[in-house]
Amino acid sequence: MNGKVEAQLASLGIELPExxxxxxxxxxxxxxxxxxFVSGQISKAGDGTITKGRLGADLGVAEGQAAARVCALNILSQAKAALGSLDRIEKLVKITGFVNATPEFTDHPQVVNGASDLLVEVLGDAGRHTRAAVxxxxxxxxCAVEVDAIFLIGN
Structure with missing residues (x-):
């Protein structure tokens, strides 16, 4: 079933992984x-590769953002599997981003922006959400990043 959210994904050149x-x-x-409720999704891409490492030691903010983006794609894949159509999403309520980081690393919010930005890009205003980044x-x-989500669903 293809709808407006799937059309938005296509317009952005994004193909959801399984x-x-x-x-x-x-x-x-x-x-x-x-x-x-979507369980925590790690930074494992559709081809099976996993972004591994610790922010502040092995990875920089841009690499962490890319890993968080992969988590968001996996969240959308789980939502589609659960709902049949992403158009049933009325609102993204909250995400929680977990960042594998050194004790000195403090840019967790910037890393989790990789997920937040993608979700808003795909879902529009329905993708604006509350969140925690830890x-x-x-x-x-x-893995470098894990993100979970809570959606409000409609018919």
Whole structure:
């Protein structure tokens, strides 16, 4: 099912990857009432490559932003798998971005902008959201960034 959000993706030259399968004992997405919760998505691209490393040591802000963008694409893939059409998204309520970083690194918000910017680019005003951007000492498989999301869904 193609709609206006899918058309926006195409106009931006973006092809969504397949929704990644869970790697542990959790579900990738869950609908509760009119909310869609998308589990944390790591910086694993559609071709299987993973952006790994720590911001402030191995990676710079631009590389972190690119990794966060990949997380956002995976979030949209999970949302499409859950809803059938991204046009059912009424509003992106919140994202939480986790940045694998050194203790001295303080540009977490700029890194997570990679996800925020993409989501607003694709969803327009419905993509404007609340968020948290936090630094952590490690992430699964050594990835650079992980992002989760909560959406308000319509019909």
């Amino acid at each position: 929704a990644p399968n869970p790697v542990a004992n959790y579900v990738p997405h869950l609908i509760a009432g009119n909310l869609l 630094g952590v000492s490690s992430l699964p498989v050594g």
